[in-house]
Amino acid sequence: MFSLAQYEAVIGEIERGTKTFEARLAEVIPAADSASSQWYVAEVLGELLQWIARETVELGTEILNFILDVFKGTTAPIFMFMDAYKWMDLKAAANGVSADITTQNLVIDNSDWSGKGREAYLGAAAAQSAAAGRIGSIAKTTSDNLMLCAGAGLAFYIVVAGVIAKLIAEVVAATTAISTAVFSAVGAMIFLESGAVNTMAIATAVGVLAAFLGTQVNALITLHGEAVDPISFPNGVWPNSNSAQYNDGTVKDGDADWSLKD
Template sequence: MAFNAAQYEATTQKLTTGIQTLSEKVSQVGPKAESTANHWYVPDFIGDALIWAANKVIEFGNWVLGKLKELMEGVAAPVYMAIHTWTWQSDIRGGASGVAGTTTADQLQSLKHWTGEAATSYTNAVKAQPIAAAKIGTTADKVATGLALCTTAGVAFYVSLAVILAQYIVTMIGAIAALGSVVFSWAGAALIVGDTSVSVGYIITAVTALAALLGAQAQQMAAIEGEARDMTTYPNGHWPVAAPGA
């Protein structure tokens, strides 16, 4: 999936606005429950159920807010990964493939005017150049692929968070309305708490799925580092010598 900067910006804006809205809703829970519980016609056991439910709703709401704010610290990561994906593909891989193409034996212009033992020796010496350049291109392509997958995973993760947040705000609005109702019971209190705790599980599931995917990508990056340290193409860790020894 190609990265769409405008769509992703819209997603991050929804998250930012949603977090502010959720914070406002959480702050309304306590006063609403206390106002209802303090009515003269509300029995003590109903008032106790209201306050208990309100405290639980606030507890879950604050957890969700804290987790969302924590996760938002990495919201810019997909943007930077998309930029670096382009750099690795177009600049590094493209440049390396250009070097590989222009240093092959049939592309060396000097050999059209130069023959003999020296020319042959030079041709043999330069054989390692396109191979070394192609190695850079291959590694760059793998890095770009890993970054692209991480970008896609990051975008999908924050889109899912935006959906979860929107649903949670609706649930919170319903909880506030229920806490303002005089038709209440301990069963109703448990139902409200259950509804507001569902999104906690959704967030944990989303984070777990993202961590698993990025863990796999970390393994791929480790393999790329190992490939970059391969001395086969770069003798003693250096670019192969392009001039004949004698």
């Protein structure tokens, strides 16, 4: 289920998180330089801390760029949600037309209107009612698919937000370990050890999202096939949205759409 308010909150959290993560990465190498310059830190340990710091920043930058890459698609779920809303409006309008022009609603008791003209009109109206109902059904299914896609986008970015929060905590822990110098090498490795896991978490989420969206694309292709299928519509075409096809007002010249025959 997609919530626009929740989605905007998650996106805001990611935006703040990426900026915080970038700022924390900028603190790693200065912390290593400061620690390795202390008199009590052996040269070999200082070089190790600086190597860990450089590797941490390099890996962190790669992960950050990866996150910023997937972040480029954040507007898509919002547009999907908006389009789903519009398709539901279309569904309501089409179903309203379908209900209004049913034979039952068009037949008036004790009416003076009778004969072949009345029968032809009601026959045409029944077909148009069914066609309008078909449009309503297609609109609803399209809206449902768009909402599912928007919801999948929300779930994906929730995963991304969680990974960023974990990355920030780990790079802060690594920087703290580097700064202490004493017994810091093992603690400083925390980011390097978990970086691949965090990257894999996002990559897996990307794969799941791509597979889901692929399924939805197939569903929308099927919907397109139903929309252009002439079987569901009168005379094999979508119902006309205006009365242009009935502009011949004569009734007895033998060539009008509404021509009467004796």
